[in-house]
Amino acid sequence: MSKDKYFIIDFDSTFTKVEALDELGEISLHDDPNKEQILQEIKNLTNSAMEGKSSFTEGLTKRLALLQANKKHLQPLIERLKDKVSDSIKRNRNFFAEFANHTFIVSSGFKEFIKPIVTEYGIKEENVYANTFLYDENGNITGFDKENVLCLDKGKIKLLETMALKGDVYVVGDGYTDYEIKEAGLANKFYAFTENIARDNVIAKTEYIAPSFDEFLYQNQLPMAISYPKNRIRVLLLESIHPKAVELFKKEGYQIETIAGALSEEELCEAIKDVSIIGIRSKTHITKKVLEHANRLISVGAFCIGTNQIDLTACLDAGIPVFNAPYSNTRSVVELAIGQIIMLSRGIFDKSEKMHRGEWDKSAKGSYEVRDKKLGIIGYGNIGAQLSVLAESMGMEVYYYDVVEKLQLGNARKCNTLKELLEIADFVTLHVDGRPNNKNMFGAEEFAAMKKGAIFLNLSRGHVVNIPSLVEAVKSGKVRGAAIDVFPQEPANNEEEFISELRGLPNVILTPHIGGSTSEAQVNIANFVPNRIMDYINSGNTYQSVNFPNIQLPELKNAHRLIHIHKNVPGVLANINNVLASNHVNIEGQYLKTNEQVGYVITDINKAYDKNVIGELKSLPATIKFRMLY
Numbered sequence: 029m030s031k032d033k034y035f036i037i038d039f040d041s042t043f044t045k046v047e048a049l050d051e052l053g054e055i056s057l058h059d060d061p062n063k064e065q066i067l068q069e070i071k072n073l074t075n076s077a078m079e080g081k082s083s084f085t086e087g088l089t090k091r092l093a094l095l096q097a098n099k100k101h102l103q104p105l106i107e108r109l110k111d112k113v114s115d116s117i118k119r120n121r122n123f124f125a126e127f128a129n130h131t132f133i134v135s136s137g138f139k140e141f142i143k144p145i146v147t148e149y150g151i152k153e154e155n156v157y158a159n160t161f162l163y164d165e166n167g168n169i170t171g172f173d174k175e176n177v178l179c180l181d182k183g184k185i186k187l188l189e190t191m192a193l194k195g196d197v198y199v200v201g202d203g204y205t206d207y208e209i210k211e212a213g214l215a216n217k218f219y220a221f222t223e224n225i226a227r228d229n230v231i232a233k234t235e236y237i238a239p240s241f242d243e244f245l246y247q248n249q250l251p252m253a254i255s256y257p258k259n260r261i262r263v264l265l266l267e268s269i270h271p272k273a274v275e276l277f278k279k280e281g282y283q284i285e286t287i288a289g290a291l292s293e294e295e296l297c298e299a300i301k302d303v304s305i306i307g308i309r310s311k312t313h314i315t316k317k318v319l320e321h322a323n324r325l326i327s328v329g330a331f332c333i334g335t336n337q338i339d340l341t342a343c344l345d346a347g348i349p350v351f352n353a354p355y356s357n358t359r360s361v362v363e364l365a366i367g368q369i370i371m372l373s374r375g376i377f378d379k380s381e382k383m384h385r386g387e388w389d390k391s392a393k394g395s396y397e398v399r400d401k402k403l404g405i406i407g408y409g410n411i412g413a414q415l416s417v418l419a420e421s422m423g424m425e426v427y428y429y430d431v432v433e434k435l436q437l438g439n440a441r442k443c444n445t446l447k448e449l450l451e452i453a454d455f456v457t458l459h460v461d462g463r464p465n466n467k468n469m470f471g472a473e474e475f476a477a478m479k480k481g482a483i484f485l486n487l488s489r490g491h492v493v494n495i496p497s498l499v500e501a502v503k504s505g506k507v508r509g510a511a512i513d514v515f516p517q518e519p520a521n522n523e524e525e526f527i528s529e530l531r532g533l534p535n536v537i538l539t540p541h542i543g544g545s546t547s548e549a550q551v552n553i554a555n556f557v558p559n560r561i562m563d564y565i566n567s568g569n570t571y572q573s574v575n576f577p578n579i580q581l582p583e584l585k586n587a588h589r590l591i592h593i594h595k596n597v598p599g600v601l602a603n604i605n606n607v608l609a610s611n612h613v614n615i616e617g618q619y620l621k622t623n624e625q626v627g628y629v630i631t632d633i634n635k636a637y638d639k640n641v642i643g644e645l646k647s648l649p650a651t652i653k654f655r656m657l658y
């Protein structure tokens with residue numbers, strides 16, 4: 029790094045996420061009944077000054093008068109601001125320490141609260157240029173030192189002129205006054221810092237935008253805390269994924285795009301081109317063809333339980349881990365199934381429809397309690413097992429059938445064959461997964477094996493039931509009632525018509541694939557999946573991935589982490605280590621996990637390494653993907 033680069037960093041809304049005087053107002057006006065109105069006035073004055081629309085000195089005088097602040101409010105303010113340092117500034121604290129002699133805070137804020145914050149990051153006290161408060165004998169803030177150029181209009185320009193820095197000057201800030209330094213010819217580059225606030229009139233003027241401090245460091249090839257700015261990583265979220273997911277990705281600085289419905293294969297091939305993370309629910313299909321168009325895809329998030337809509341093997345072959353939310357909506361599905369079992373047993377939907385038509389049909393005919401009835405659960409996984417527990421607590425006798433051995437919960441009884449279960453159950457409910465082999469697993473033969481007048485539920489996947497056979501079973505009275513939540517063909521969005529032979533059948537509850545659609549479940553999912561994906565991106569952890577060798581890694585400390593995904597052929601690990609040894613790279617830790625197709629090696633190396641190493645590792649035979657983390 030040459031010694032002639034100087035970094036001028038703004039404080040409010042840049043170094044910290046907030047405007048300090050707004051925060052001071054929150055404290056000093058705490059008990060004022062007009063607090064909200066005064067704070068709004070202060071905000072308006074701040075914005076107007078930051079956007080260069082009004083006199084700075086006049087605005088500052090007015091803001092201080094409105095604040096009614098006292099010296100005693102400063103310590104609580106400092107504590108508040110310490111928590112509100114911008115995320116990317118926090119991450120890159122080493123940069124400020126390393127370039128302490130060349131980093132300056134230039135702010136129209138006040139030294140009293142700026143110094144305690146920035147010096148914790150290694151910035152020198154004498155490199156903080158800002159205003160100072162004036163107080164009366166009671167410690168009330170009455171004004172500011174008018175001799176300081178930073179309280180004047182164009183104050184930053186005046187200051188930079190006196191600083192007379194010899195070398196390249198970079199300014200990073202969110203405000204118009206920061207831009208003016210460059211406009212006045214006193215800086216080589218101005219970066220509009222938009223992590224906290226994007227001011228249109230500043231953005232319109234500048235050539236350079238820094239959605240994070242990482243981006244500034246990356247563009248200028250300066251040392252940074254992470255290997256690649258997150259704002260360069262595009263995330264595409266389809267099918268109305270809960271906004272909580274957007275919030276989490278945004279918090280880490282990712283670039284997000286959301287689409288309400290699902291996309292067809294053709295649309296997705298186009299949309300996925302520059303996307304690094306894609307989030308879908310049950311309607312979007314990630315096929316081999318889609319993956320061929322995905323030039324930058326790092327990970328797929330299924331914001332649901334089922335992953336049958338994703339070609340997991342093709343993702344694995346392409347070195348792309350897939351994460352789902354295996355338990356986040358389990359309870360919601362179970363609660364709906366319980367509700368439907370009771371409603372169907374009492375013929376409630378038909379009775380309700382009659383009432384809406386004005387018919388009063390008070391009778392106990394065809395209406396039964398569920399207590400002591402036999403519930404047959406097909407697929408005793410997470411949902412099936414949870415349903416078993418709740419159904420038993422209502423007094424039902426539970427039978428289950430699964431293709432693999434499962435722990436019997438409570439008094440549930442295992443059936444050795446599907447036929448055995450069908451012959452015994454008063455209620456048959458499907459909770460199998462959507463693997464291709466399960467297509468039409470429930471058809472004419474299975475309906476025929478059921479007890480006459482039994483009730484049938486499917487909340488698993490549409491393609492597992494043969495619909496014409498179900499229609500026939502309902503029409504013939506073999507099945508007395510049914511609840512179907514999933515269908516072989518489902519509309520891609522809420523505008524498309526739902527077309528099915530099941531429409532209009534008596535005592536058949538149809539729901540639009542909402543088993544898992546509760547607020548609780550969607551929030552849980554939106555918390556769970558982004559965290560798995562970001563953990564993979566940040567540390568290489570593949571724990572709980574549905575298609576990748578699962579590795580849970582220790583935290584990366586003062587090392588580089590090399591992530592190498594390769595075809596599982598003999599000799600790759602030896603080749604990786606040969607490259608490292610021949611380049612005198614010290615291995616601090618190494619982790620390997622393979623499955624039949626893919627090998628996943630994580631190597632932590634000491635900080636110093638020759639750039640050739642990366643090229644050599646990338647070009648090793650059998651390499652699928654290589655990433656470097658630090």
Ligand SMILES: NC(=O)c1ccc[n+]([C@@H]2O[C@H](COP(=O)([O-])OP(=O)(O)OC[C@H]3O[C@@H](n4cnc5c(N)ncnc54)[C@H](O)[C@@H]3O)[C@@H](O)[C@H]2O)c1
Nearest residue numbers: 333334407408409410411430431459460461487488543544
């Ligand atoms: N309606 C909804 O909104 C909704 C919500 C969540 C999940 N689901 C569906 O429910 C399915 C089950 O969820 P889960 O969390 O319980 O999954 P899970 O993987 O824990 O359980 C599935 C169980 O089915 C068994 N199984 C698979 N094929 C079978 C077969 N042919 N016969 C008998 N058993 C079979 C498996 O061995 C496994 O134990 C999901 O895969 C998903 O497709 C639907």
Ligand SMILES: O=C(O)CC[C@@H](O)C(=O)O
Nearest residue numbers: 309310311332333334544
């Ligand atoms: O929300 C969805 O689209 C899918 C819900 C459900 O089928 C799941 O697999 O979790």
